[in-house]
Amino acid sequence: MLSVPSCRKLSLGSIMDRVHLTLFVVALSIFFRATSTAGQSGAPIAVRIACGSETESHAPESGYLWLRDMNYTGGSSGNLTTVSRIASQLDTVRYFELSDGNENCYNVSVPNGQYLIRFYFSYGVKDNSGREPEFDVSLEGTLVYSLTRGWSTAVDYEYADSTVRILDGAATICFHSSGHGNPVVASIEILQIHDSAYNLGASSPSNVILKTVKRVSAGAEKSGYGVSLHADPWSGDRYWATDQTLFTARSDISLLNTSNNITKYSDPPNTYPQAIYQSATTTGPSNKLSYTIPVVPNQNYSVWLHFAEIDPSITGPNMRVFNVLANGQPLFEVVDIVKIAGAPFTALVLNKTVFVERKSFELTFEPLTGEIAVNAFEVFQLITREQPTATDNVWALQSMKHSLSLPARLGWNGDPCVPQVHAWDGVNCEFDGAFGTWFISGVDLNVQGLGGQLGDDLLGLQRLQTLNFSKNYLTGPIPESLGKISSLTTLDLSYNQLNGSIPPSLAQLSKLQELLLNDNQLSGEVPPALGALPIRGATLNLTNNDGLCGVGLQSCESVNGSRWTTFFLLVLGFLILVLGGYLCYKRRMNMLRGAQRLPRDAPYAKARTTFVRDVQMARSVLANHFSRPAPSCTETAPLNPH
Ligand SMILES: *[C@@H]1O[C@H](CO)[C@@H](O)[C@H](O)[C@H]1NC(C)=O
Ligand SMILES: *[C@@H]1O[C@H](CO)[C@@H](O)[C@H](O)[C@H]1NC(C)=O
Ligand SMILES: *[C@@H]1O[C@H](CO)[C@@H](O)[C@H](O)[C@H]1NC(C)=O
Numbered sequence: 001m002l003s004v005p006s007c008r009k010l011s012l013g014s015i016m017d018r019v020h021l022t023l024f025v026v027a028l029s030i031f032f033r034a035t036s037t038a039g040q041s042g043a044p045i046a047v048r049i050a051c052g053s054e055t056e057s058h059a060p061e062s063g064y065l066w067l068r069d070m071n072y073t074g075g076s077s078g079n080l081t082t083v084s085r086i087a088s089q090l091d092t093v094r095y096f097e098l099s100d101g102n103e104n105c106y107n108v109s110v111p112n113g114q115y116l117i118r119f120y121f122s123y124g125v126k127d128n129s130g131r132e133p134e135f136d137v138s139l140e141g142t143l144v145y146s147l148t149r150g151w152s153t154a155v156d157y158e159y160a161d162s163t164v165r166i167l168d169g170a171a172t173i174c175f176h177s178s179g180h181g182n183p184v185v186a187s188i189e190i191l192q193i194h195d196s197a198y199n200l201g202a203s204s205p206s207n208v209i210l211k212t213v214k215r216v217s218a219g220a221e222k223s224g225y226g227v228s229l230h231a232d233p234w235s236g237d238r239y240w241a242t243d244q245t246l247f248t249a250r251s252d253i254s255l256l257n258t259s260n261n262i263t264k265y266s267d268p269p270n271t272y273p274q275a276i277y278q279s280a281t282t283t284g285p286s287n288k289l290s291y292t293i294p295v296v297p298n299q300n301y302s303v304w305l306h307f308a309e310i311d312p313s314i315t316g317p318n319m320r321v322f323n324v325l326a327n328g329q330p331l332f333e334v335v336d337i338v339k340i341a342g343a344p345f346t347a348l349v350l351n352k353t354v355f356v357e358r359k360s361f362e363l364t365f366e367p368l369t370g371e372i373a374v375n376a377f378e379v380f381q382l383i384t385r386e387q388p389t390a391t392d393n394v395w396a397l398q399s400m401k402h403s404l405s406l407p408a409r410l411g412w413n414g415d416p417c418v419p420q421v422h423a424w425d426g427v428n429c430e431f432d433g434a435f436g437t438w439f440i441s442g443v444d445l446n447v448q449g450l451g452g453q454l455g456d457d458l459l460g461l462q463r464l465q466t467l468n469f470s471k472n473y474l475t476g477p478i479p480e481s482l483g484k485i486s487s488l489t490t491l492d493l494s495y496n497q498l499n500g501s502i503p504p505s506l507a508q509l510s511k512l513q514e515l516l517l518n519d520n521q522l523s524g525e526v527p528p529a530l531g532a533l534p535i536r537g538a539t540l541n542l543t544n545n546d547g548l549c550g551v552g553l554q555s556c557e558s559v560n561g562s563r564w565t566t567f568f569l570l571v572l573g574f575l576i577l578v579l580g581g582y583l584c585y586k587r588r589m590n591m592l593r594g595a596q597r598l599p600r601d602a603p604y605a606k607a608r609t610t611f612v613r614d615v616q617m618a619r620s621v622l623a624n625h626f627s628r629p630a631p632s633c634t635e636t637a638p639l640n641p642h
């Protein structure tokens with residue numbers, strides 16, 4: 001059992017201690033690459049990244065450590081022109097231009113567990129020319145946010161958080177371009193919360209991300225973060241918005257406050273700040289209280305209601321009783337806070353999941369006895385997690401990305417197949433329900449300017465059916481291991497600079513329908529078994545590989561034969577040259593002996609003579625070649641001197 005210190009005792013000093021302890025734990029986890037999930041005691045992991053910032057800083061108000069920008073796959077940093085309403089010290093952003101790829105990610109290693117992942121979105125002049133960009137954001141491969149037109153002016157949208165379970169040792173947060181400006185982010189916070197917090201109960205799916213739609217502290221004078229509300233650090237520093245802005249002025253709405261202590265407000269795993277229970281919004285007698293929240297239609301929403309009876313005049317059960325309706329349908333009926341919680345000034349949390357078909361979600365409190373008093377509520381959209389791509393497939397593609405130096409503009413960050421709407425360019429995916437994962441069924445990287453050699457990494461793609469690397473600059477041999485990808489139906493490596501021989505293993509690909517290896521520098525004998533391809537109706541193109549012989553091409557005997565002829569002719573030519581050279585040398589030695597009797601300028605004359613003779617020799621060689629059969633050297637130095 002975790003001991004929860006009374007939050008009222010927290011001084012600024014102890015907050016700082018906690019912050020430092022948090023940092024220490026983060027540092028530890030980075031150094032020792034935490035092998036087990038973090039315990040649920042001590043300080044939670046908290047990683048706060050100031051995107052685009054080159055320096056670390058401590059937030060003046062909260063003392064938080066904002067780390068410099070790190071662990072991103074691309075992009076540039078820019079300055080914000082507007083001051084963040086959320087954290088005024090954040091004045092930089094990271095933005096991703098199309099040349100950096102239409103998918104860029106932050107990958108931050110953290111121990112497995114449940115986290116609140118929070119963003120602050122904003123944009124400036126350099127990153128988006130002052131125009132609001134539109135883009136998508138995914139968490140752990142699941143599309144969670146679509147920032148569409150108007151997001152930057154909608155209240156609360158620039159600030160967003162979700163509760164996510166991390167299962168693979170790293171938080172993967174990706175920004176996907178939708179072609180309307182550069183995706184941009186000002187800050188990312190990854191804040192650990194209790195593993196079993198927000199337990200939706202047995203009836204609800206477990207593989208969901210809770211995207212916060214609204215988190216409201218009713219009756220609060222102003223909005224605030226967990227830290228300013230002295231919340232337990234395990235509550236993820238959630239931001240509680242006041243409901244003051246949600247109402248148009250209504251005379252019957254009033255605020256209720258207390259400084260009394262509330263019991264059971266922060267029972268792990270569901271830790272909440274006491275302050276959210278110490279204020280409430282109330283209505284006049286027999287008046288309803290309604291909150292209307294815009295939502296994405298046809299989705300499931302989890303509603304969490306927080307109550308504590310803080311009106312001193314309500315001392316027992318049956319004095320305040322009400323119904324809660326969701327879009328007119330009963331959510332909780334006959335709620336009597338004191339009766340359910342057991343006493344006044346005692347926290348009560350109710351949760352339920354509802355399916356909402358409309359574009360707005362209306363949460364209505366309808367009095368049965370007494371007035372309505374609401375302390376706080378949270379509404380989450382339940383987003384079913386997208387299944388990831390099989391790990392060996394991901395590794396294979398990542399390794400290929402490096403070995404073939406894929407251009408940045410192709411993206412290839414994050415998960416290849418999910419979010420489904422942002423699968424990697426040049427990759428086809430297939431879902432296998434039995435395995436609950438995606439597999440790569442095709443890689444189409446034709447005409448991408450790829451260089452380098454194909455490696456055995458392709459072996460990781462055991463479900464691959466089509467591979468098209470046509471019209472690139474691939475060099476080296478065709479890997480033998482390709483023959484082990486038994487699902488291959490199409491292999492197009494045409495128009496590259498592949499050399500070496502065709503591995504016989506390709507003949508084992510029994511499903512192959514198209515094998516295009518034309519226009520390369522392949523050589524040697526085509527594995528005879530490949531001859532079966534055209535026979536069973538498959539396409540085989542091996543043309544324009546000068547050194548290739550066998551099946552469907554020049555016969556290897558003729559290649560070998562003509563090779564021997566060439567070799568023989570070369571040797572013969574060489575012998576004639578050597579012999580001719582020797583004879584010419586002998587003749588020159590004879591001439592030199594004669595030249596010793598020449599006058600002083602003899603060396604010049606000799607050189608000249610030699611030159612003229614060489615020219616003449618060349619002429620006669622040419623002449624002989626075209627007219628007379630006798631070789632020139634034979635003429636000047638007869639082969640058979642008498
Ligand atoms: C952001 O502003 C600082 C000074 O305020 C300046 O030094 C820096 O170059 C700017 N960065 C960009 C990317 O404009
Ligand atoms: C960031 O990436 C580096 C490697 O590039 C890694 O050593 C470090 O642990 C990462 N930090 C976090 C918090 O993920
Ligand atoms: C939420 O409600 C379900 C029943 O609908 C319940 O099983 C679960 O314990 C509740 N969670 C909390 C944290 O109260």
Ligand SMILES: *[C@@H]1O[C@H](CO)[C@@H](O)[C@H](O)[C@H]1NC(C)=O
Binds near residue numbers: 260261
């Ligand atoms: C609330 O509880 C703390 C101890 O946890 C106590 O010191 C304080 O006086 C209490 N406040 C009230 C108003 O009862």
Ligand SMILES: *[C@@H]1O[C@H](CO)[C@@H](O)[C@H](O)[C@H]1NC(C)=O
Binds near residue numbers: 204299355382
């Ligand atoms: C909503 O929840 C129900 C019940 O768990 C589920 O069958 C349905 O698929 C969910 N709908 C969406 C859009 O997630």
Ligand SMILES: *[C@@H]1O[C@H](CO)[C@@H](O)[C@H](O)[C@H]1NC(C)=O
Binds near residue numbers: 108109170413414
């Ligand atoms: C994220 O980082 C972890 C460890 O730092 C690493 O094992 C993993 O492969 C990375 N994931 C991606 C998609 O880069």
Ligand SMILES: *[C@@H]1O[C@H](CO)[C@@H](O)[C@H](O)[C@H]1NC(C)=O
Binds near residue numbers: 491
């Ligand atoms: C591979 O891509 C090229 C485009 O460069 C296309 O012409 C060719 O038909 C593709 N190969 C196959 C087998 O589909």
Ligand SMILES: *[C@@H]1O[C@H](CO)[C@@H](O)[C@H](O)[C@H]1NC(C)=O
Binds near residue numbers: 475476477
């Ligand atoms: C293939 O080409 C590379 C240079 O790209 C060369 O190093 C290698 O020896 C060649 N291999 C064969 C079998 O010709």
